[in-house]
Amino acid sequence: MKLAVVSLGALVCLYMTLRRSVHLFQLESYQFPGYKRAVKTHQKGFFAPKTLFPMAVFAILAAFAPYFSPLAAAFFVLLNPKQKMKKPLVFTPRVRRLCAVSVILTAAVCAPFALLGVWALGIAAAAAVILTPYLLIAWGRVCAPMEKAISQGYINDARRILRDHTNLKVVGITGSFGKTSTKYFLYDLLSQKYNVYMTPGNFNTTLGVTRAVREGLLPQHEIFLCEMGARHVGDIKEICELAQPDIAVITSVGKQHLETFGSLERVLSTKLELHDAVKDCGSTFVNVDSAPLRDALPKLEGDIITCGAGGGYYASGITADKNGLRFTIHTPEGDSQEFSTRLLGDANVQNLTLAIACTHRLGVSLRQMVPAVRALKSVPHRLELKNAGDMTLIDDAYNSNPEGAKMALDALALFAPCRVLVTPGLVELGASQQEENRALGEYAAGCCDLAIIVGAINRDELARGLRSGGMTDSQIITAKTIEEALRQLPAGGKTVLLLNDLPDNYL
Numbered sequence: 001m002k003l004a005v006v007s008l009g010a011l012v013c014l015y016m017t018l019r020r021s022v023h024l025f026q027l028e029s030y031q032f033p034g035y036k037r038a039v040k041t042h043q044k045g046f047f048a049p050k051t052l053f054p055m056a057v058f059a060i061l062a063a064f065a066p067y068f069s070p071l072a073a074a075f076f077v078l079l080n081p082k083q084k085m086k087k088p089l090v091f092t093p094r095v096r097r098l099c100a101v102s103v104i105l106t107a108a109v110c111a112p113f114a115l116l117g118v119w120a121l122g123i124a125a126a127a128a129v130i131l132t133p134y135l136l137i138a139w140g141r142v143c144a145p146m147e148k149a150i151s152q153g154y155i156n157d158a159r160r161i162l163r164d165h166t167n168l169k170v171v172g173i174t175g176s177f178g179k180t181s182t183k184y185f186l187y188d189l190l191s192q193k194y195n196v197y198m199t200p201g202n203f204n205t206t207l208g209v210t211r212a213v214r215e216g217l218l219p220q221h222e223i224f225l226c227e228m229g230a231r232h233v234g235d236i237k238e239i240c241e242l243a244q245p246d247i248a249v250i251t252s253v254g255k256q257h258l259e260t261f262g263s264l265e266r267v268l269s270t271k272l273e274l275h276d277a278v279k280d281c282g283s284t285f286v287n288v289d290s291a292p293l294r295d296a297l298p299k300l301e302g303d304i305i306t307c308g309a310g311g312g313y314y315a316s317g318i319t320a321d322k323n324g325l326r327f328t329i330h331t332p333e334g335d336s337q338e339f340s341t342r343l344l345g346d347a348n349v350q351n352l353t354l355a356i357a358c359t360h361r362l363g364v365s366l367r368q369m370v371p372a373v374r375a376l377k378s379v380p381h382r383l384e385l386k387n388a389g390d391m392t393l394i395d396d397a398y399n400s401n402p403e404g405a406k407m408a409l410d411a412l413a414l415f416a417p418c419r420v421l422v423t424p425g426l427v428e429l430g431a432s433q434q435e436e437n438r439a440l441g442e443y444a445a446g447c448c449d450l451a452i453i454v455g456a457i458n459r460d461e462l463a464r465g466l467r468s469g470g471m472t473d474s475q476i477i478t479a480k481t482i483e484e485a486l487r488q489l490p491a492g493g494k495t496v497l498l499l500n501d502l503p504d505n506y507l
Contacts, residue, residue, distance in 0.1 A: 062122020
């Protein structure tokens with residue numbers, strides 16, 4: 001009976017810690033390197049007194065008063081309640097399997113200690129609860145072969161669906177930034193003539209594309225817009241092996257995910273995996289305003305359609321203000337058409353040039369696209385303009401790269417004071433992260449009147465850059481969360497740029 005009481009209390013504590021650990025694992029897309037970094041970021045929280053003290057009490061009670069050990073477990077739960085997260089844990093089948101395996105294997109590790117007595121079980125259980133973030137790495141590796149087999153079954157099913165869809169044209173879209181916006185623009189423009197399906201939201205991994213195909217692709221669809229994301233070399237190639245794209249759209253190559261790629265050259269080679277998949281059978285649309293892509297052009301074979309300054313499709317007469325953009329698109333054949341849109345930022349001119357070029361090559365005239373471009377809405381969290389009382393919000397929460405960040409700041413600069421920047425800075429930039437955030441701060445100083453730095457991860461470098469750019473300490477505010485930052489906004493009319501909203505695994 002004593003063993004059962006102690007085991008029950010330990011199980012409750014294990015659940016609380018396991019839930020938090022699995023959540024971080026899910027936020028890192030079940031990738032072990034990212035999860036290890038997230039655990040290191042949250043190490044102080046995992047080993048805080050609110051964790052260690054109640055578990056020490058639990059071990060002591062298990063040894064001397066086992067029937068009271070559930071009180072220590074209740075104390076642990078009280079001090080470590082379920083936290084409100086920006087992106088809550090989703091109890092997918094994979095999460096449920098991982099939790100079940102983790103509980104079973106943790107119990108198996110602790111069970112032999114029960115042979116020594118209830119006191120030994122209490123100590124082992126308390127240690128297991130405290131070390132759960134690290135034990136999950138081992139349990140996750142145990143589950144890996146099973147998860148790989150299950151995932152492969154889903155991938156094979158998606159591959160069959162695509163193979164059977166003989167009249168489908170697949171457009172692959174990738175880039176360090178701009179791929180989601182370009183995908184949405186393509187959807188609206190191509191829908192004037194075709195029945196179009198696109199990967200929803202951020203479904204841009206192999207399993208995300210697999211799920212999109214299995215759950216949403218229908219026989220009547222004529223074009224499939226497949227967004228392809230990557231954090232490692234080979235990720236795009238893997239998605240291409242599944243989707244078999246006919247057309248490639250490459251929006252940009254920049255310093256995003258340098259932590260996992262290691263170098264800009266490896267980012268470039270990964271994005272060009274999409275071109276490699278279509279070069280013998282289709283066309284590749286390349287944004288030559290992105291310097292690495294422009295420099296790579298001489299090495300590319302096949303049908304290359306350049307978009308941007310000096311390209312076959314290019315924009316001229318660009319005017320921008322807080323109400324949107326006006327520009328003229330020119331084609332390789334010498335045709336031109338003026339467009340207007342409510343969208344903000346030079347980045348959207350680049351994205352729209354790619355989308356217009358691709359749509360034009362698929363049989364929609366420039367003139368037909370004019371109303372559709374005018375009606376385009378901001379893509380959620382990507383230079384999305386929102387009005388809230390005396391505040392105009394430029395929501396660029398998904399912007400996490402140096403080039404896109406500068407374009408967002410240029411958009412903020414178009415507005416009248418008071419202009420406020422709210423940002424935690426940029427992450428996953430490897431060894432250049434400090435330098436890039438310092439440069440971001442210096443550039444931002446010329447575009448805003450007040451800067452609120454969120455969190456501690458880039459606080460010092462951002463502040464150093466802001467001061468170097470000419471801002472005073474009174475113009476630089478710090479906050480722990482986005483919510484706290486918004487509470488510190490000045491009264492009266494203001495324009496606020498929310499630049500990058502880091503998920504919980506970074507804060």
